[in-house]
Amino acid sequence: MLAVIIPLVIVAVVALAVLVLWLGLRVIHEDESGLVVNKTGEPLAPGRLIALAGEAGYQAELLPPGWHFPLWRFLHSVERVPLLTVRPGEIALVVANDGATLPTERLLGRVVDCEHFQNAIAFLRKGGERGRQLDLLTAGTYRINPALFTVITAQNALQHGTDPRRLRVTQVPTDTVGIVTALDGRTIAAGDLAGGMVFEHESFQKPQAFIAHGGCRGLQEDVLLAGAWNINPWFAEVEQIPMTEIPIGYVGVVVSYVGKEH
Numbered sequence: 001m002l003a004v005i006i007p008l009v010i011v012a013v014v015a016l017a018v019l020v021l022w023l024g025l026r027v028i029h030e031d032e033s034g035l036v037v038n039k040t041g042e043p044l045a046p047g048r049l050i051a052l053a054g055e056a057g058y059q060a061e062l063l064p065p066g067w068h069f070p071l072w073r074f075l076h077s078v079e080r081v082p083l084l085t086v087r088p089g090e091i092a093l094v095v096a097n098d099g100a101t102l103p104t105e106r107l108l109g110r111v112v113d114c115e116h117f118q119n120a121i122a123f124l125r126k127g128g129e130r131g132r133q134l135d136l137l138t139a140g141t142y143r144i145n146p147a148l149f150t151v152i153t154a155q156n157a158l159q160h161g162t163d164p165r166r167l168r169v170t171q172v173p174t175d176t177v178g179i180v181t182a183l184d185g186r187t188i189a190a191g192d193l194a195g196g197m198v199f200e201h202e203s204f205q206k207p208q209a210f211i212a213h214g215g216c217r218g219l220q221e222d223v224l225l226a227g228a229w230n231i232n233p234w235f236a237e238v239e240q241i242p243m244t245e246i247p248i249g250y251v252g253v254v255v256s257y258v259g260k261e262h
Helices: 002-024 120-125 207-212
Strands: 026-028 032-038 057-059 066-068 076-082 084-086 092-096 131-137 140-142 149-152 170-172 176-182 218-224 227-229 236-242
Touching: 026 032, 131 207, 170 176, 170 236
Parallel strands: none
Antiparallel strands: 026 066, 032 057, 032 076, 084 140, 092 131, 092 149, 170 227, 176 218, 176 236
8 A cells, every 4th residue: 555655645746846846937048038027016106117116017127047936927927038139330229118207308318327228127216217218229239128128229120110221330431521410408509500519428429428518409510530430310310421622732711600709
């Protein structure tokens, strides 16, 4: 009799262990992350989409690669999210689906320190703003919460009504300059046709610095010289024109349309 019972007990224990593992264990592979949705918990505040304190709904923190236990299937669902890749020579634009309200005078959400949008908790707690973002993603691989951020790459640009060519790194060839028109910033002073020069924006690659130092929206006095530049097309438009050539024996007379009156 005992010889019959012991095998049955072993089988039952193994079956129970398998059931427990199936109910609570989640395995995330190296090339993906886990997006957790709580099926129970306090409801989110009105207007919020992402949970920061275990509320019901999409959770801000992604599961990293590895084994995670317990995440009971009757309490949580887990969606495997592939890594986001931005190819060399391209950029990616970001839209935040949750966050603070964007001020009416601004077009794009301000830059916050959130590890290139990989730290959703930091983005929300540091005042990241809902909507299109000033910051962008350059070439690389990222773990980004798709419930909080919509990322527009060259591969999915058409699905979001964007020309894929706008998501290439801006190339200004030799003997050419880039004429810049900023789409965000303060209003240009009355009487001026272009915004004056500001500093520390690294050739319009740091739009938050441009705005913080008083940069104006509209045509810019500053230009882009030959090189490759990571420019957010939501923040600035670049028109490339040939450099002005002055032949030997001639001089160039400059008329300025910015600055104080004569």
